[in-house]
Amino acid sequence: MASLEQPILISFKLCPFVQRAVITLLHKKIDYTIEYIDLQKKPDWFLDISPLGKVPLLRVKDRVLFESAVINEYLDETHGAPMLSQDPLDKAEQRAWIEFSSSLFNALHQLTQARREETYLKIEEDLTKKLAPLERKVGDKGYFEGESFSLVDSAFAPFLMRSQIVADNTGIDPVSDYKKISKWRDNMLSLPEVQKSVVEDFEELYMEGIYERGGYLADL
Structure with missing residues (x-):
């Protein structure tokens, strides 16, 4: 209780x-x-x-x-040690990237719902373009920046998990062309706090939702 x-x-x-x-x-x-x-x-x-x-x-x-x-x-x-910078400018920049992560959720969600190939390809192109500035920003040590887990990592981790599930089940992976994001994703998905952040049957439930919507992605 x-x-x-x-x-x-x-x-x-x-x-x-x-x-x-x-x-x-x-x-x-x-x-x-x-x-x-x-x-x-x-x-x-x-x-x-x-x-x-x-x-x-x-x-x-x-x-x-x-x-x-x-x-x-x-x-x-x-609670505990801060997960955002204590420098005002650095913290503002981190908050901006957290806000940016929401646009990736929305694009991936739209991708899973698109019914026509033309719509799907347009959304896929938009998502790929959004990933380009992220690739330039992400560090090369397995975290968004530096060597420690931050609130920016926790903000992007759900997108990274869903993109991996889509890749595993459909072969479509918008992240695959971005080496630093791919490395970041591998590290995020290896962390216990990320692995345990969803229900046990999450992958099944997530893919069921995609197939039930019957969009273009579901038929690939």
């Missing part, structure tokens, strides 16, 4: 933004509980406390935090 001091994460099993928070909780070794909801049948109590009607939510005592980047910064500032 969770104590009153233990945060409660409200989640949906396939949400990459929830996964960001779980990775940070695990990396920081923070005791927490997780509660899953069905986004197709959102409970009234959830709608009452979620201003945007989205996950993740983090319940801390009698207060509720929303937006994954905000949740992660709260966890970072209240």
Whole structure:
């Protein structure tokens, strides 16, 4: 049973933004509980406390935090060694890349939903273009920068995991042409906090969703 001091994460099993928070909780070794909801049948109590009607939510005592980047910064500032730079300019740049990671989630999601080949190829080209500046920025030591895990790593890890699952199941891998991102992905997916950040049948659930949508990618 969770104590009153233990945060409660409200989640949906396939949400990459929830996964960001779980990775940070695990990396920081923070005791927490997780509660899953069905986004197709959102409970009234959830709608009452979620201003945007989205996950993740983090319940801390009698207060509720929303937006994954905000949740992660709260966890970072209240537990253990900081995972963002203490230099204001460096921290701002890290926050900018965290925001950028959301555009990769959106592009990959659109890729899995595209029904026509023409649409699929356009989205694939857009995703590939987005990866080019990331390749230039990523370090060559297995992390986003430096030799330690940061909030930028936890922000990108869900995209890196999903891109690997798509590659393993369809042979389509937008990351394959980028050596530093590929190395980064291999390292991220080897970390316990990333491996344990999803439910055991996550890959099956994720691919089921792609096949059920019946898009172009599902037929490859």
